[in-house]
Amino acid sequence: MDMNKFVHNPATSPITSKKELSIEVNRVNYHLHVTPTSRLVDILREDLGLTGTKISCEIGRCGACAIQMNDQLVNSCLVMAYQANNTSICTIEGIADEDLHPIQRAFLEEGGFQCGYCTPGMIMAVKSLLAKNSNPTGEQIGESLSGNLCRCTGYGGIIRAVQSAILTMNKKETKRDVGFSIENVNSMSKDMFVSEVGWVFEHSPWVAEKAWESGPFQTREELLKTMIRIVQNAEGSSQLALFRAHPDLGTKLKMSEVSKKEQGDIGLDSLSQEEFTQFVSLNKSYVEKFGFPFIMAVKGQSKEAILSAMVERLKLSYEEECDTALNEVYKIASFRLNDSIR
Ligand code: FES
Numbered sequence: 649m650d651m652n653k654f655v656h657n658p659a660t661s662p663i664t665s666k667k668e669l670s671i672e673v674n675r676v677n678y679h680l681h682v683t684p685t686s687r688l689v690d691i692l693r694e695d696l697g698l699t700g701t702k703i704s705c706e707i708g709r710c711g712a713c714a715i716q717m718n719d720q721l722v723n724s725c726l727v728m729a730y731q732a733n734n735t736s737i738c739t740i741e742g743i744a745d746e747d748l749h750p751i752q753r754a755f756l757e758e759g760g761f762q763c764g765y766c767t768p769g770m771i772m773a774v775k776s777l778l779a780k781n782s783n784p785t786g787e788q789i790g791e792s793l794s795g796n797l798c799r800c801t802g803y804g805g806i807i808r809a810v811q812s813a814i815l816t817m818n819k820k821e822t823k824r825d826v827g828f829s830i831e832n833v834n835s836m837s838k839d840m841f842v843s844e845v846g847w848v849f850e851h852s853p854w855v856a857e858k859a860w861e862s863g864p865f866q867t868r869e870e871l872l873k874t875m876i877r878i879v880q881n882a883e884g885s886s887q888l889a890l891f892r893a894h895p896d897l898g899t900k901l902k903m904s905e906v907s908k909k910e911q912g913d914i915g916l917d918s919l920s921q922e923e924f925t926q927f928v929s930l931n932k933s934y935v936e937k938f939g940f941p942f943i944m945a946v947k948g949q950s951k952e953a954i955l956s957a958m959v960e961r962l963k964l965s966y967e968e969e970c971d972t973a974l975n976e977v978y979k980i981a982s983f984r985l986n987d988s989i990r
């Protein structure tokens with residue numbers, strides 16, 4: 649019997665003989681010689697020195713080694729070298745341009761990690777999710793991260809980071825013109841909710857702070873009704889503070905950026921001297937009588953209609969005018985919510 653044929657020869661063994669591998673990683677082409685038993689994660693970490701991709705369970709359970717292969721999220725510990733031939737790979741090192749990727753920044757800002765071992769895989773999973781769905785619900789976020797285990801954070805910071813990244817990325821792409829979905833709003837942390845929704849009641853974030861506790865909301869209308877109910881049930885002193893938080897129409901005093909835009913849209917920012925004098929004089933009479941500035945939802949109104957409403961409302965009693973002003977506050981909030989939530 650020829651015993652030689654049972655002797656392992658590394659030079660000819662199909663297990664150890666190296667194979668050619670052509671692969672694009674983070675927009676760079678590589679031609680490597682790798683053993684057929686090499687896994688993609690080994691190639692990335694050992695041959696290419698891209699150690700941002702981590703190894704933990706090595707059986708596809710923890711997501712620490714997650715990367716994108718031809719835009720699909722895969723666990724690189726489960727991909728053999730030959731399966732990666734002629735593919736395009738993106739690892740954590742490839743997602744930033746000159747600055748950090750918004751998802752990376754959100755993880756930093758929201759405390760989305762402790763030891764950080766799971767973070768590259770988490771970030772790749774979030775990137776993959778947002779590439780398919782830019783406005784995922786809380787449930788969809790949870791599902792997309794179900795293959796990524798974190799032993800340190802308790803996930804609170806991670807979820808906050810994902811929500812923050814969604815807001816940043818959507819804002820960047822759509823500005824405020826298209827706005828958020830109600831699901832998006834429902835998945836916000838309290839701070840984020842107040843910062844994104846609080847502005848609809850002029851300089852009065854307390855309305856949004858209370859409203860957040862009543863979420864989630866089925867529709868934008870339900871959110872609006874909840875906010876209106878909060879104002880209706882508020883102490884008289886809080887309602888008065890809300891009135892007083894509004895700018896004087898046409899006089900550019902203490903105007904928020906939103907008020908500037910709303911008033912600018914109907915030309916209140918470019919009044920003639922005569923119009924300006926009229927606005928100042930009516931505002932003065934109004935404030936003297938009621939103790940708060942004249943409030944009116946100006947969208948779709950003309951300067952003439954506003955001036956005439958001022959004259960008419962100056963004839964009302966204090967109680968009647970408080971009711972009228974409250975209704976205008978609700979109308980303004982409704983317009984603003986319509987503009988910001990789909
Ligand atoms: S190391 Fe790959 S999934 Fe855990």
Ligand code: FES
Pocket residue numbers: 760761762763764765766767797798799800801
């Ligand atoms: S931050 Fe340590 S495992 Fe996630």
